[in-house]
Amino acid sequence: MIPRPDYLNSLRTALRRSPVTVLLGPRQCGKTTLARLLEKDSAATYFDLESRQDLARLQNPELALSSTGDLVIIDEIQRLPVLFDVLRVLVDREPEKRRFLILGSASPDIVRNVSESLAGRVEFIDLAGFNLMEVGPDSATTLWLKGGYPRSFLATRDADSFAWREGFIRTFLERDIPQLGISIPAPAMRRFWTMLAHFHGQIWNASELARSMGTSDKTARNYLDILTGTYMVRQLQPWYQNVGKRQVKAPKIYLRDTGLLHNLLSLPNYEALNSHPRVGASWEGFVMEQLLLTIRPGAAYFWATYQGAEIDLFFIHHGKRFGIEIKYSESPKATRSAQIALNDLGLQHLWLVHPGNHTYPVDEKISALPLTAIGQLREQIELFSR
Numbered sequence: 001m002i003p004r005p006d007y008l009n010s011l012r013t014a015l016r017r018s019p020v021t022v023l024l025g026p027r028q029c030g031k032t033t034l035a036r037l038l039e040k041d042s043a044a045t046y047f048d049l050e051s052r053q054d055l056a057r058l059q060n061p062e063l064a065l066s067s068t069g070d071l072v073i074i075d076e077i078q079r080l081p082v083l084f085d086v087l088r089v090l091v092d093r094e095p096e097k098r099r100f101l102i103l104g105s106a107s108p109d110i111v112r113n114v115s116e117s118l119a120g121r122v123e124f125i126d127l128a129g130f131n132l133m134e135v136g137p138d139s140a141t142t143l144w145l146k147g148g149y150p151r152s153f154l155a156t157r158d159a160d161s162f163a164w165r166e167g168f169i170r171t172f173l174e175r176d177i178p179q180l181g182i183s184i185p186a187p188a189m190r191r192f193w194t195m196l197a198h199f200h201g202q203i204w205n206a207s208e209l210a211r212s213m214g215t216s217d218k219t220a221r222n223y224l225d226i227l228t229g230t231y232m233v234r235q236l237q238p239w240y241q242n243v244g245k246r247q248v249k250a251p252k253i254y255l256r257d258t259g260l261l262h263n264l265l266s267l268p269n270y271e272a273l274n275s276h277p278r279v280g281a282s283w284e285g286f287v288m289e290q291l292l293l294t295i296r297p298g299a300a301y302f303w304a305t306y307q308g309a310e311i312d313l314f315f316i317h318h319g320k321r322f323g324i325e326i327k328y329s330e331s332p333k334a335t336r337s338a339q340i341a342l343n344d345l346g347l348q349h350l351w352l353v354h355p356g357n358h359t360y361p362v363d364e365k366i367s368a369l370p371l372t373a374i375g376q377l378r379e380q381i382e383l384f385s386r
Helices: 005-017 031-042 052-057 061-066 083-093 107-117 137-146 158-179 186-198 206-213 217-229 258-264 270-274 279-295 336-344 371-384
Strands: 020-024 045-048 071-075 099-104 122-126 233-236 252-255 301-304 310-317 320-326 349-354 360-363 366-370
Touching: 005 020, 005 031, 005 099, 005 122, 020 031, 031 045, 031 071, 031 099, 045 052, 061 083, 083 099, 083 107, 137 158, 137 258, 137 270, 137 279, 137 371, 158 186, 158 258, 186 206, 186 217, 186 252, 186 258, 206 217, 217 233, 233 279, 252 258, 252 279, 258 279, 270 279, 279 310, 279 320, 279 371, 310 336, 320 336, 320 371, 336 349, 349 371, 366 371
Parallel strands: 020 099, 020 122, 045 071, 071 099, 320 349, 349 366
Antiparallel strands: 233 252, 301 310, 310 320, 360 366
């Protein structure tokens, strides 16, 4: 098992200071494994709402939950929404007596219920699959190809990993989506998801996808929001300000897990990936997820103008502005676009993240940084923020 100490420490900290902690993330990303580790450490009471036996234990939820120990873990809470109101009653009645850790895979449903029932009493933690800091830089190519879902990444053969991901996609479409109360035919959503894979890393254009599917812009937007809310897709929002140029105001679309992206593009191994015309876009999305999981900015954006200037990732830290360009080249250079972004946005520093092996200065405020060294970014950002 690959240890995940950062997430465990975040959970322990959240449980100390908040009566309710919500751990969110896609299915099969490791939420239950982390919760079981906490259960062993804390002698917690565990309820898995996909178990009929545990559902039976909660026939009288207020009584069952009020007679437990100091930590209560409830897995897949979206299957029993009535528990949100019960938790509010118990927390308000005895705020210091016990802590609740609730796990779920459908973020819109859970966030809405939590916001309505547990406002001011809850802390959220988002969990993704394995990241580069956890598996180590030597496994970067494997992580890119197979994605971060534990069973996919740990599969010993590419064919086994590909088969697991195919099963995951089918289960997600045929079981998970209907369980959210969404009545969309699995073939229609699969077709939309596959089309979205071909637009991975591009600006969202509802009209173009809707025309390709023979449906309305509203339907395409609804499909996108479903995949976003269930952690399959990331919508990276644009940053725009008055710089005297027409700026892009639609989000950029990325499939969060490149392993699933490669299944939807029918790329079973590295050779097929490396020869595919979307290999650069795939690598950009992979690096984007690793950057966001490493830096963990409060808010992240991209920036682009209709004149062609752009920056892949823009964020603010301690009032200072930073940018990152993702280059699928082992010797990236500062482009005119990067210089425009540096000046127009007033960036403190700009990094060019690349697949090579060397870190070196490109300009006074521009550095080239290999993907395998992105663990250094936190320290460098703090340094430039002083």
